Amino acid sequence: MRLVISTYGKKEEAEKIAKELIEKKMVACVSLIPVKSFYVWKGKLEEAEEILAIFKTSSRKSKD
Numbered sequence: 001m002r003l004v005i006s007t008y009g010k011k012e013e014a015e016k017i018a019k020e021l022i023e024k025k026m027v028a029c030v031s032l033i034p035v036k037s038f039y040v041w042k043g044k045l046e047e048a049e050e051i052l053a054i055f056k057t058s059s060r061k062s063k064d
Helices: 011-023
Strands: 002-008 029-041 044-057
Touching: 002 011, 011 029, 011 044
Parallel strands: none
Antiparallel strands: 002 044, 029 044
């Protein structure tokens, strides 16, 4: 099993991508988790509400 992690700015976007990848059988499962991210952008500390997506797939499919 391989885990692929990504973040999305909007819940609707994350859900749409999750459903598409499951329907195309590219992933077996997707977990969506609301998170608060902190990062530096152009020298300034920023924060953002995001959706963390954890995609569960096989090593073979993750190369596609």
